[in-house]
Amino acid sequence: MNATETRQRMLQEAEKLYSEHGFDGMSLRTLTSDAGVNLASVNYHFGSKKELVMAMFQERIMPMNEERLERLNKAREAGNGVASLEGIFDALLIPVAERAQVNGVLDMHFLKMVGRAISESDDFWHELFIRNFQELSKTFVEALAEALPDLPREDVEWRFHFAVSSMLGTLVKHGQFARRMQGLGRSTDIESMFRRLRDFLCAGFRGQVEAMR
Amino acid sequence: MNATETRQRMLQEAEKLYSEHGFDGMSLRTLTSDAGVNLASVNYHFGSKKELVMAMFQERIMPMNEERLERLNKAREAGNGVASLEGIFDALLIPVAERAQVNGVLDMHFLKMVGRAISESDDFWHELFIRNFQELSKTFVEALAEALPDLPREDVEWRFHFAVSSMLGTLVKHGQFARRMQGLGRSTDIESMFRRLRDFLCAGFRGQVEAMR
DNA sequence: GTCTATAGTCCGATAGAC
DNA sequence: GTCTATCGGACTATAGAC
Known part of the structure; x- marks a missing residue:
């Protein structure tokens, strides 16, 4: 077997096992x-x-x-330099949603893999964040601040934190939640889920900042 | 040493270790x-x-x-039978916030412990949910449905799912996020964090349901 | 680059003396 | 109810033959 195939096979299996058991719970022997x-x-x-x-x-x-x-850049162009909230969250969410399907079949591994990262040890998460998400976060926070110029910067950052938490939590629990919803006869397709999430997050960002209490 | 004290000591240590390492990552020997x-x-x-x-x-x-x-019942009474959105989320969040302080000092263990549950294995989570959260969820979804009679039931359930995900994700990552915000000179006290989260979630719930696209 | 074999460590659980 | 001692097994990592 050639080297790239070996590597690729391991990475693919890692995705499956990591999504199901997390870092500590997965074993290299099984993998x-x-x-x-x-x-x-x-x-x-x-x-x-x-x-x-x-x-x-x-x-x-x-x-x-x-x-x-x-996608964010296209949303910016479409808004003459300032992306709409919907455009920003679509840019954040659609690329995730696309990866929830493999050959047209719903596949939760990628979603759970991303969502699970939220609970890794502080050290691991910190390194992962620096390597993969720091720059992206900064760019999206900028875009949000431009889209909502009246929202204090501090609130933009907090709300982005809430939004990302909501997204990750939703991803990691989506499989089980969808199963429960299906039992109640609810629609559970991934597109409508992401659309609902997007609308929820947009509405959250559009909320007024309350005066000091 | 008496039996209750031994039990109590183990439970207390479990909280600390679980919040830091999760189920698979904590060891009974260390504990x-x-x-x-x-x-x-x-x-x-x-x-x-x-x-x-x-x-x-x-x-x-x-x-x-x-x-x-x-707290939910009091919020219902205050609203003549129908609690306000703010009252509902305060009922959900304030009891968590209260437990983030031990003897007046900020203590993240409880927050992380609760938040971390989101990433446990499906079996473990399912049992935990049945034992501790199923009834509570149902009651809060009811209250939300009453507070927002025009919102389709399906959307109430989805948004509750998003809200809980946001809360749990925020809890598990709060320590690190707060540290980063502090570095930027932002306020990070736990009360203002929960107030911001509450307002974000209320605004998300108040958003319109978009027509089919 | 792939294999076997194993070093070295840690784990959860339990038997049995006190 | 607490202790020591240990079982039986898992784990990551690596040395060394091919």
């Missing part, structure tokens, strides 16, 4: 045996378990974040 | 040694690691949820 590669190849190709998982994020998140930035 | 009790007492008092953690949630969550329901 390599399910991926059909040798246990020792983890260290040969990645150096350590941590770097394997970091690489998994990098390879999946980076292209997604580029798409997010492209 | 018992830090708590100053014997390793074997975990199984004697709780039967298993899982039941220890379940007991930890139960003992902390149940009184909090009772307080939430009391």
Whole structure:
């Protein structure tokens, strides 16, 4: 088997296992045996378990974040330099939604993988944030501040924090929630879920800042 | 040492370790040694690691949820039978905020403990939800539906899901986010954070339901 | 680059003396 | 109810043959 295929197989299996069990709960023995590669190849190709998982994020998140930035730029152009709130959140959310389907079939692994990152140890998360999300966050906060020039900067940042938390929490729990909703005869398709989330977040951002109480 | 004290020491230490490392990442050896009790007492008092953690949630969550329901009832009375959105979210959030301080000092363990539950394995979460949150969720969804009679029930449920996700995500990441905000000279006290979150969620719920697109 | 074999460590759980 | 001692098994990482 060639080197790139071995690497690719491990990364793919990592995504599945990480989404189901998180970093501490996944084992390299299960990973390599399910991926059909040798246990020792983890260290040969990645150096350590941590770097394997970091690489998994990098390879999946980076292209997604580029798409997010492209969409944000298009939303800015469409608004003559200032993107609409809806445009901003679509830019943030649609690239995630697109990756929830593999060959047209709903696949929760990517969603849960992204959402689960929120609960990793502070050290791990910090490194992940610096490597993959710091720049993106800054750009989106800028865009939001431009879209809502009357909202104090401090509130923009807090609300972005709430919005990202909501998105990640929704992702990690979507599978179970969708199952419950389905039992009640509710619609659970991924597009309508993301549209509802987008509208919820936009409305949250548009809320007034209350006077000091 | 008497039995209740041993139990209590373990539960307290469990809260700290669970909030920092999650279920898979915490070890009973560390727990018992830090708590100053014997390793074997975990199984004697709780039967298993899982039941220890379940007991930890139960003992902390149940009184909090009772307080939430009391506050919700008071908010209903204040509104002649229908609570305001603000009253509902205060009922949900204030009992959490109160527990973020121990002897007047900010203590993130409880917040992170609650927030972290969101990323546990589906089985564990499901059991935790049934035992501790199912009834509460139903009551709060009812209250929200009454407060917003024109919002379709399906949207009430989705938005509650988003709101809870936002709350949990915010809790688990609050420590790190607050540190970053503090570096920027922002205010980070827990009361203003929860007030901002409440206003964000209320505004999200008040948003219009868009027509089918 | 892939394999086997294993070092070295940690884990949850439990048996049995006190 | 608490202790020691240990079982039986999992884990990551690595050395070294091919």
